[in-house]
Amino acid sequence: MAKENTDRTTIDLFADERRPGRPKTNPLTRDEQLRINKRNQLKRDKVRGLKRVELKMNSEAVDALNQLAEARNMSRSELIEEMLLNQLKHLQS
Template identity: 65%
Template sequence: MAKQEADRTTLDLFADERRPGRPKTNPLPRQVQLKLNKRNQLKRDRERGLRRIELKVDEQLFSKLNVLANERRLSRAELIQALLLQQLAQQEQE
């Protein structure tokens, strides 16, 4: 019997062949998965009382924030939140 490349019913003939990629574990397409994951993330954030703020800064400030966050072992978002809270506390004291 000749080996047919398209024949996947005789698995023993293809036991040593490695197939590319990870096995499919989710029946949904990747784009739908990403959309659902983002929706779930936003829902979790909302339940935790978090709100989203988008902020555009120049490259130099962005780099400084990254360095400072790494030094303090915080995420950039946690660092920005701490800096804002610190500034607001100073404003209240004045």
């Protein structure tokens, strides 16, 4: 049986052939890259005076927030911050 370059049905003939793909541009593994990127993001947030707050919400509330944020052309995080600040201002007055 002859080896045809377009034939991909016989995997064993092409086991050692390198397929074209995206070249590796970073010597670190993907997990290490993600860890470094997250650390850098936290440093940037700290410089900007941001603190991380985590909460769980039902999917209906998240969907409503997403729609409202999109309508106002802002991120969900910015929308939640704005809503909280408005509520705090209202409670203090």
